Amino acid sequence: MTKTFTQDDLIRYIYDEMPPEEAVELQQAMLCDGALQEEYKALRATVSLLDELLPQSAASSRQGSSSKA
Amino acid sequence: MENALSDCQLVKQFLQGNEEVFEVLVARHQPRIFTAIHLIVKDRYIAEDLTQEVFIKAIGTLRSGRYNDEGKFKPWIMRIAHNLAIDHFRREKRYPTIVLEDGTNVFNTMDFAEAPYEIIQAQKDTKAKLRALIQELPDAQKEVLIMRHYMEMSFQDIADATGVSINTALGRMRYALLNLRKKLKKHHIAYDQNIYPR
The missing domain is CATH 1.10.10.10 (Winged helix-like DNA-binding domain superfamily/Winged helix DNA-binding domain)
Known part of the structure; x- marks a missing residue:
């Protein structure tokens, strides 16, 4: 059965708080679900914008640690 | 200040008497702590004072031997920062x-x-x-x-x-x-x- 992912799941994924197996499932779901992928992009963009307030060094260290492949 | 040691290793060294390593911890965490406190108290100068207070409090706890975070320095110091900022915010706030x-x-x-x-x-x-x-x-x-x-x-x-x-x-x-x-x-x-x- 295909799992349905929510915005809360996307947030857990963006913040690296999702177990690896579930993250893979979410990535696969996004490949087949355009709406889910768009929602992910929108949330990711909002989260990334928050980094604007961080000093350069702290922002780049986050990007290195939390960017998704 | 670049340093490859983990927070846990630095804290261990500090507790063993090498107090200079605390500068590395400050350099590593100060930017985020300041940004977060600044967003809470909305005043740059108060945020600077409170950020300094966070590290003073952390040093005090480390020196007193009361530190026991099981290797989680960052959540611990972030919690100190959050508590100090919220305490300040609540003191200043005049409405429920x-x-x-x-x-x-x-x-x-x-x-x-x-x-x-x-x-x-x-x-x-x-x-x-x-x-x-x-x-x-x-x-x-x-x-x-x-x-x-x-x-x-x-x-x-x-x-x-x-x-x-x-x-x-x-x-x-x-x-x-x-x-x-x-x-x-x-x-x-x-x-x-x-x-x-x-």
């Missing part, structure tokens, strides 16, 4: 808030809620606007957003620190991001979904 289930302050929904004065007055600078929009978020949503994004606390740590369930913390973060997204659009602050890495 009623927080609804979704983290919305009930007064935000009333007609006499303040106009977004900060927005109007904000410089035409993305950072200033963004900071002002974050300040407009209901307190509970703003709190979770600052703790998760700027203090890098996990949702579980946030839930423990604020006395709510992890689902509530996550839900408040969701409302915070969705509200912020709406405000960004409303104020025409550019955020290109395609320029940020996945």
Whole structure:
């Protein structure tokens, strides 16, 4: 059965708080679900914008640690 | 100051008497702590003082031998920062808030809620606007957003620190991001979904 992912799941994924197996499932779901992928992009963009307030060094260290492949 | 040692290793060295290593911990965590406190107290100079106080308090606890965080220095010091900032904020605040289930302050929904004065007055600078929009978020949503994004606390740590369930913390973060997204659009602050890495 295909799992349905929510915005809360996307947030857990963006913040690296999702177990690896579930993250893979979410990535696969996004490949087949355009709406889910768009929602992910929108949330990711909002989260990334928050980094604007961080000093350069702290922002780049986050990007290195939390960017998704 | 670059240093490849982990926080845990640095704390261990500090506890063994090499107090100079604390400078590395300060350099590593000060930017985020300052940014988070600044967002809470909204005053740069108070934020600088409180950031300094965070590290003084941390040193005091380390020296007294009361430190026992099982290797989690960052959540521990972020919690000190959050508590100090909130204590300060509460001391300064002169009106009560009623927080609804979704983290919305009930007064935000009333007609006499303040106009977004900060927005109007904000410089035409993305950072200033963004900071002002974050300040407009209901307190509970703003709190979770600052703790998760700027203090890098996990949702579980946030839930423990604020006395709510992890689902509530996550839900408040969701409302915070969705509200912020709406405000960004409303104020025409550019955020290109395609320029940020996945």
